Amino acid sequence: MSKQAEKPEWARVAxxxxxxxxxxxxxxxxxxxxxxxxxxxxxxxxxxxxxxxEPVRRNRPANDVLRAFAVESDGGGHWRTCRTPM
Numbered sequence: 134m135s136k137q138a139e140k141p142e143w144a145r146v147a148x149x150x151x152x153x154x155x156x157x158x159x160x161x162x163x164x165x166x167x168x169x170x171x172x173x174x175x176x177x178x179x180x181x182x183x184x185x186x187e188p189v190r191r192n193r194p195a196n197d198v199l200r201a202f203a204v205e206s207d208g209g210g211h212w213r214t215c216r217t218p219m
Contacts, residue, residue: 146171147178 150160150171157175161168
């Protein structure tokens with residue numbers, strides 16, 4: 134495929150790969166494209182689908198969630214996760 138290929142063209146290639154049932158390596162060899170370029174566009178396509186999904190709803194701010202957990206040691210090299218009082 135031409136190095137100057139446009140984004141929409143690569144998006145279609147990534148979509149064709151997803152529908153092909155082949156491994157990325159097999160698909161790249163069959164189409165004559167670089168594996169790393171195919172991987173990059175498949176990643177972009179999948180990431181784009183994930184960002185279009187419904188956002189995660191939180192009941193409280195993320196910082197409060199992070200503060201709710203801590204890691205403590207028993208002094209003997211063992212660690213455990215525990216909830217901290219809020």
